[in-house]
Amino acid sequence: MLQFSFWDILSNLLIATQWTIVLSLIAFFCGGIVGLVLLFMRTSRIAPLEWFTKIYIEFFQGTPLLMQLFLFFFGIALFGVEVSPWMAATLALTFWTSAFLTEIWRGCVEAIPKGQWEASSSLALSYIEQMRYVILPQASRIAVAPTVGFSVQVIKGTALASIIGFVELTKAGTMLNNATFRPFLVYSLVALIYFCLCFPLSWWAKKIEGRLNVAR
Amino acid sequence: MSLVSIRDVRKSFGSNEVLKGVSLDIAKGDVVAIIGRSGSGKSTLLRCINGLETYxxxxxxxxxxxxxxxxxxxxxxxxxVGMVFQQFNLFPHLTAAENVMLAxxxxxxxxxxxxxxxxxxxxAKVGLSxxxxxxxxxLSGGQQQRVAIARSLAMRPKVLLxxxxxxxxDPELVNEVLRVVEQLAREGMTLILVTHEMRFARDVGTKLVFMHHGKVHEEGVPKEVFAAPRTPELQQFVGQVS
Structure with missing residues (x-):
């Protein structure tokens, strides 16, 4: 029988960690772009757009991420389209991330005093121009800390992609456990690697939060 | 032909009617001072002129x-139509020049x-080169407000609200702002001011509008109106503030 040394286990986990990182990055950046579009719709004061975003956000915040992964993985297949675990995980995590980011950012936009909207309105700026030149530059300063903080949730969320067969850190851990029968060692290492990914981010989020409090 | 013409404007916030049929004509070069108690509808009227409020x-x-x-x-x-606000509302992430250049x-x-x-x-015109x-x-409050005026002026407005x-x-900063407004008035800018500065309204204004309970209660040439208010409400108001 094939023997796994400690280093074999660790190196295999680290290789799989790359996919956790890649999936996190894609989910975060795609989710960020979709979230930004939704943010414009959500704060546009155009009723149909606001309603659409509200329902979208309620759906993705109000159902488990795992169900969303299943829906994308098995649901799209019903229409005869072959969906790889990779594609399903990317789509589900992107939409899930965007829903949360939109709500985080909406809070930041609403924290900007009404006078900023009125002054820029009075200068004949359109809604998009107000957002771009006046509101978002200020809101983004407040948004950095909670956004970085939320990225930790995205990284941990990618673990669920293991259930639909996407080989990332958690899935690799399960496979190595099946081969080695050393669950405590394997899952301890898995947890440690997640911690090493997440801790610097939450530490950084805390740090910038403190710095922004004294900023102009 | 008036530059701003207001005809029988009515506006309610819910069941509270704040403008009860206001009519006003403002010609080019007029300096209109709108005075009145808080809640008389003067700010709301001003905000209707540039569409910040609907009626x-x-x-x-x-x-x-x-x-x-x-x-x-x-x-x-x-x-x-430019507007300057009580709270300045400068864009805090932009410098004075960038605030002015944005629009x-x-x-x-x-x-x-x-x-x-x-x-x-x-x-330079507002003294902040x-x-x-x-x-x-x-910047101090007075300086911020002067930047806000400059920001509106950069759009070359025909009317400034x-x-x-x-x-x-702060009281000691009021005059530096009023001096700027006075200079604008002298240069022929059409101004509509909601103000509590009675002396300024009398000395610089070409037209005084006293609002009371959502209506124009009395209007006329400031010096004449102040010297001889016709209605008891304005008499009382002038008595209280001066």
């Missing part, structure tokens, strides 16, 4: 543009260099 009936025509609900070309209107570059598509030249000119690159947080622009200032 239920009547009509407002400013610089040939009818200000009415969703169909109004607000962008065109606001290019010609000309974004709305009027003027080049950066040209906008900067305009900014230098209008900031040396503060072009200062951020709002580095001033909503209690000295009310948030």
């Amino acid at each position: 239920q009936s009547g009509s407002i025509v400013a610089d040939g543009i009818e200000v009415a609900g969703a169909n109004t070309n607000l962008r065109e209107l606001r290019r010609h 000309p570059t974004v709305v009027n598509k003027v080049s950066k260099a040209e906008a900067r030249a305009t900014a230098a000119e209008v900031l 040396e503060k072009m690159d200062a951020y709002p947080s580095e 001033c909503d209690e622009i000295t009310s948030a200032l």
Whole structure:
């Protein structure tokens, strides 16, 4: 029988960690772009757009991420389209991330005093121009800390992609456990690697939060 | 032909009617001081003129543009109708010059260099040439308000609406702002001011409007109106504030 040394286990986990990182990055950046579009719709004061975003956000915040992964993985297949675990995980995590980011950012936009909207309105700026030149530059300063903080949730969320067969850190851990029968060692290492990914981010989020409090 | 024409304007917030049929004509070069108790509807009236508030009936025509609900070309209107606020509302992430340059570059598509030249000119006019690159947080209240005036002037407005622009200032800073407004009046700028500065209204205004319970209660030439208020409400108001 094939023997796994400690280093074999660790190196295999680290290789799989790359996919956790890649999936996190894609989910975060795609989710960020979709979230930004939704943010414009959500704060546009155009009723149909606001309603659409509200329902979208309620759906993705109000159902488990795992169900969303299943829906994308098995649901799209019903229409005869072959969906790889990779594609399903990317789509589900992107939409899930965007829903949360939109709500985080909406809070930041609403924290900007009404006078900023009125002054820029009075200068004949359109809604998009107000957002771009006046509101978002200020809101983004407040948004950095909670956004970085939320990225930790995205990284941990990618673990669920293991259930639909996407080989990332958690899935690799399960496979190595099946081969080695050393669950405590394997899952301890898995947890440690997640911690090493997440801790610097939450530490950084805390740090910038403190710095922004004294900023102009 | 009046520059701003307000006809029988009514506005309610819920069941509370704040404007109960206001009519007013403002000609080019007029300096209109609107006075009255808080809650008399004076700020609301001002905010209706540039579409920050909507109204239920009547009509407002400013610089040939009818200000009415969703169909109004607000962008065109606001290019010609400037507004200065009680709370300054400068953009805190931009320097004084950038605050002034924003609308000309974004709305009027003027080049950066040209906008900067305009900014230098209008900031000089309000006496802040040396503060072009200062951020709002580095300026006093009076200086911030003067930047806000310069920001409106950069769009070359035909009318400037001033909503209690000295009310948030420390007493010793009020005059530097009033001097700027007075200079604008002398240069022929059409101004509509909601103000509590009675002496300023009397000395600089060409027209005084006293609002009471959502209506124009009395109007006329400031010096005459102040010298001999016709209605008991204005007599009482003038007695209280002076």
